[in-house]
Amino acid sequence: MRAMIVALVLAAGLAPAAAGTSPVSVRVDPTTVSTSIGQRFPLTSTVRNDGDWPVSGLVAHLNVLSLDPDVYVDPEDWSSQRTIYLDPVPAHAATRLDWTVQAVNSGRLVIYVAVTASQGTDAVVASNTLRLAVASQRTVEAGGILPLALAMPAAVLLLTGFVGYRRRRLR
């Protein structure tokens, strides 16, 4: 009878805490990336089921945080697809998840993947971290745009004057 209850619980998802650590683990690769702002880079996470039963209803979520308290990070800007709903993972098997991420903030940041179940316990399994170093790159400065900001209206003004002059000669 007791074995039947344990089997039922295992089949429902993650094993209860009382039974020990979760059979699900997640890992990200690579673990360090250096890039510059605006660049996209691939990220792979592997969700492994070390348990004896298949696990279903897993949800993987990508998170980004800055190690610099002055930098505001909105993870939504880093990847348009931050949540993946996994197919059932067979026992002693792994599923690979591919993410594409774009570095939209500069500085030192950390990326990790959290996995939880859509039903059952509220346990969350977090991956190792990807340590990210993003170099800033200033491509826009006020002094640089000034010629453009002046030239465009000047060009239109010249054109307006020229056309007006031509029409006035027709009087």
Added chain:
Amino acid sequence: MPEGLALQAKGLRKAYRGVVAVESLDLEVEGGTVLGFLGPNGAGKTTVIRMLSTVLRPDAGWFTVAGVPHDQPIQIRRRVGVLPESAGYPPGQTGEEWLAFHAELFARTRGDARATARRLLAEVGLAERGGSLISGYSRGMRQRLGIARALVNDPQVVFLDEPTLGLDPSGQLQVLELMGRVAGEHGVTVVLSTHLLAEVEQACDRVLILHRGRVVAQGTVAEVAQRAAAPRRALVKVPPQVRVRALEILTACEVGAVAGGGDRRGELVLTMPTGVTPEDAASLALGRLLEAGVPVLGFAMEGGRLSDAFLAVTRTADGRG
């Protein structure tokens, strides 16, 4: 439909928000005629022109223009030219550009349209100003430009709505001369809408008088003048000392009633009845006075003109006659 009719209309009616502008208008105009369209302000002249030129749709009735029935407006527009009363002109275009544009709308090629524009500008006396902006044109020049626009498609019927409005006398004369030349040289039927009776007397073969949306008289100028039964009068001015003698002579002529001029000293008024040819009667009376040695200081004919007929018929229509 009888051949040779440039315009024909039956029972045309138009009302705006319950107010009748034109009531049951019938019309027949022979080709090549210059028709004077007379009427006071609000008579419905412009409304009639807009209906016949297909700018407005009549509420009732039918019409044909140059043989084309009213249910083919595009075909009618190909055959008519119009100088609208309240025509506006784009100030930023030259006369030649504007005319060429309208010529192209009548399916001419670009080159043909420009050539047509230059030809018409020369015809209306604007050849030297064709390349200038319309904003620099005087009122008279704009009217001439408008007449050129009315001719851009070599029309069979031309409607000129108040073409001399706002012009000085010399400008009016120029426009009327141009209109006469157009009618004569191009052989088009011209409908001249105006409230200036002298223009109609001078330039038109036939006249149609509109009043409050109804036709109150139509025919030749002479027919309308006579039909209105406006009495002809002759004002005879003689020295006061022979006034009585002149009165006796005129009475003896038996060409009409004679009366003193009232406030006009020395003036005698000879009123000729209908049925008497005014010119013959006046000639007889003047001749008798001169034979009798009466010095005639002045002799002027009054009444029996179109203006008198106009006033008479419109007053009658108003119930004041």
Added chain:
Amino acid sequence: MAGVDERSVGAGRRPWMVVADRELRDLWLAGRGLPLLLVYTVLLSVTSYLVAANQALNFLEQREAVGLTLELAVAVGALLVLLGAADSVSGERERGTLESLLLSPAPRRALLIGKAVAALSLWAAAWIVSVPYVWYLGRGVDVVGSAAASSLVVGSLLALFLAGYGLVISTIASSNRVSLSVSLFVLLALYAPTQMPTAMQHSWIGELLLRLDPFTAGLRYLGRLVINGHGPGQDAGWLIGPLVAAVVAAAVALTVAGRLSLQGGDRA
């Protein structure tokens, strides 16, 4: 004298092309086109300079700068089109030049199409002027191409919608003042949903309103593509509203063309 119907029909250009040619010349050589473009260019210059003067401009803010520039270009460009279309018929009516057009054998529809072409040219000029700014602000953040292309699509749909709408109002309005007032009022009403509280915007009715409103739907699509880095097809659903609005407005305008008239007429 036989009138021009005896000439070979179609010897000249199509009526809508003749009208479009004339309207374009009136707008750009003799009218308000260039002064309006000058004001628009100054606005873009001031905005982009202020944005670029932000010393802390980072990647995301750079994308937002591009997004802001595009929003401004699309919004002001659409406004110019609406003003041009709203004045096109009622303005001619008040200036007294409409009657001459109505006296030509050109189909009424051709007159409206020609005027629509001129109104839409204002958007084309606005977009062309915005490209250098987008290029400069978007350098290095991999957004210039997608920004330019998406703004062209969104702006063109909105321009077509507003051109059709403006022409309809201009055709049936009793005066030019009424035409311009009604047109501007509707434009403001279209912009209003963007001012909804955030919570309401995320509700089902708020989202429905945002999607139905071609203006907000187009700007939302633009923002997601440029600022959030979404792919062109990812939020394509947001373009349904602008597309439907453009098609419906164009169809209604062509239908209403038959009602083009002097409206009321004067009694002589």
